[in-house]
Amino acid sequence: MFMLTETCTAHTDLLANIFVGLGCSTTPNDLVYIIDGSSSLGAADFETAKRWLINITSGFDVSLRHTQVAVVQYSDTPRLEIPLGRHQDTQELLRDIGYISYLGGRTQTGRAIKFASHHVFPSSNPTVKATRNRIAVILTDGRSQDDVVDPAMDAKAQGIALFAVGVGNEITNAELVSMATKPSSTYVLHVEDYTSIGSIREAMEQKLCEESVCPVRIPGTVNGQKGFDLMSLMGIVEVAKKVQGSLVSEAAYLLSPHLDVTRSTREIFPEGLPPSYVFVATLRVKSPAHHMKFDLWRVLSQDRIKQVAVTLNGAEKSVTFTSTSKFINNSSALFLPKRLFDTDWHQLKLLVKPKRITCYLDDTHVEEQLLEPVVSIYINGKTQVAKKVNIETTVVLQKLRLYCDPVQSQREGACEIYSVVRPKGPPGPDGKPVSKTH
Known part of the structure; x- marks a missing residue:
């Protein structure tokens, strides 16, 4: 009976994919937001951060077959606000993100990454190709007071793509790069303050889409472009x-x-x-x-x-x-x-x-x-x-x-076009007149 049910479910999913337009909103993702709730933000900036998450998430089709979203807020310790699989409806998810209350406390980013990779994402076998994209977005405005390198390496070893989004001058680019998946040009974003975080909404949406729809890197391109x-x-x-x-x-x-x-x-x-x-x-x-x-x-x-x-x-x-x-x-x-x-x-x-x-x-x-x-x-x-x-x-x-x-x-x-590599130069000086001979 189990095998029959499993086969029918797989067949139903296949038919759904055939007759429904596919794109970023319909890909199978496990998406975990790891958001800084430490005292360096303040309640007002935390509300701005939540609105940013809501705007980005609104483009996904939240369902068992498509995107599942979790939210981890952290300060001294991480707190699981929304677990993966709780919501089967986008609007209900967005509503619950809005209800998250601000923690306050110190910035322990490394501890939050470790918590998400071991307790929020489903366990995975690194030797088996995952059927769902595993993506984490870290949003922070302060330098972590614990180690972030080892937890980030561990998460990446589990097949989790890490995006690092920095806000303000307290967080260094070096720390963001140490957390994020390579290349940093793809997986690191930075803005001056929370009032301008909306300016990177389109870039974040596009990068999440690339991670979902474009899994293959083109050989021979700089940084392995997807x-x-x-x-x-x-x-x-x-x-x-x-x-x-x-x-x-x-x-x-x-x-x-x-x-x-x-x-x-x-x-x-x-x-x-x-x-x-x-x-x-x-x-x-x-x-x-x-x-x-x-x-x-x-x-x-x-x-x-x-x-x-x-x-x-x-x-x-x-x-x-x-x-x-x-x-x-x-x-x-x-x-x-x-x-x-x-x-x-x-x-x-x-x-x-x-x-x-x-x-x-x-x-x-x-x-x-x-x-x-x-x-x-x-x-x-x-x-x-x-x-x-x-x-x-x-x-x-x-x-x-x-x-x-x-x-x-x-x-x-x-560069492969000759006229671009060797553009036509300005006309040269007139040559000396040549005397005619008869």
Whole structure:
């Protein structure tokens, strides 16, 4: 009877994932907030900290299958305010966070981390891949009066991702870095005081989303950036013909008209897409594709409706980004990076955010446009590359990636494009006249 029940439950969860749009709000997380309640805050700042937690948590779907949230408040000793699994409804959880009363006392951050990792998170086997993300967010405004290094190392050894959020000047960056998971650029945040903590709400939400939706780091990137290397995931490097890239040191792959680059979306984006990401393509649109309209990348639902797409139109010399929308069927933005269609090598970069999108060509700003608020994608369809309706088109690809951290847009230059590496210089001086001979 137990095996039958377990199988039916797993089957029900699978069907739910197929027919419900997936994204950050629906991933299976065990999320524990470890919040400083010591005397250095004061009651007013503690209320501000609670409102910050409420704002961040409101975006999660709280349920047994999706996100479970716990709250530990600490000063001299940790106090479990809300255990994992208590709430199956987001609004009830938010209400109870608001009811938490302020402790006061000394700052014993290390003790609180140890308490959370051993008594709040479910015990785990480090040799077995976890089915739920294990995430802790430490919010503190003071230097800890006990050791934080060993408890943090122990928590990370248990597969817990530690975010360290510092408020004010009392907490040092070195202590935040010693607690947080690496790289610190991803897992450490800092603000001047509690009145400005709202300024990092969007950044914290995005980082929690990256931890949930983007578990894989792209090999060869600085600090192992999280995201999706579509050249590898879509099998392009295995099935396409290898050719010379934009530079002698670079390899590229020819997507011929007869090559079908299609994969199940469940394989490529098993938890959906984050609300913000950077789409980067280093490509050469060859003839006759530079006069054609085709989808460089698209995600289709089971009934073949476009959920996300980057469409190149050679006739109009335009790029259109399409996404699902909360208020209309699709939201789109059209850009005119005309040089993309001159049959030479170029880098196309799109910085996608929940309500706006920015286009760059060869690391040069093209335009920023507004987008309608997006909704999560369904993963029961197909993800495709270089498609013209049902016919593949000819394009040479060197890079095709989605980075989950929007800041990667600033880091990702176009060094592989010769015109960027060797820009045209100013005209030289006039040469000496040459006498004609007859």
